[in-house]
Amino acid sequence: MAYVITAACVADSSCVDICPVDCIGPRPDDPAYDDTEQLYIDPAACIDCAACVDVCPVLAIYEAGALPLKWQHYAAINRQYFRESES
Numbered sequence: 001m002a003y004v005i006t007a008a009c010v011a012d013s014s015c016v017d018i019c020p021v022d023c024i025g026p027r028p029d030d031p032a033y034d035d036t037e038q039l040y041i042d043p044a045a046c047i048d049c050a051a052c053v054d055v056c057p058v059l060a061i062y063e064a065g066a067l068p069l070k071w072q073h074y075a076a077i078n079r080q081y082f083r084e085s086e087s
Ligand code: SF4
Pocket: 003, 018, 019, 020, 021, 022, 023, 024, 041, 045, 046, 047, 048, 049, 050, 051, 052, 053
């Protein structure tokens, strides 16, 4: 399991610096940050510490198994973001 960022995200990057394994992107210093509608969590790197949940001002982050029904597809959306950036 990993944590997942959902549509509520306002891309303010509060969660980026708190993450101990740097698995949230795009970072503000990434050119992709300027155009992104939200940030994403790399499920392969997330260690389930939940530190990001407490700093998110809009409650956009959920543990994958606790996603609201309407946002369950965001687990795949987060995963896909990092797959595409690897290719
Ligand atoms: S749960 Fe922890 S490791 Fe996973 S994205 Fe949030 S801060 Fe990073």
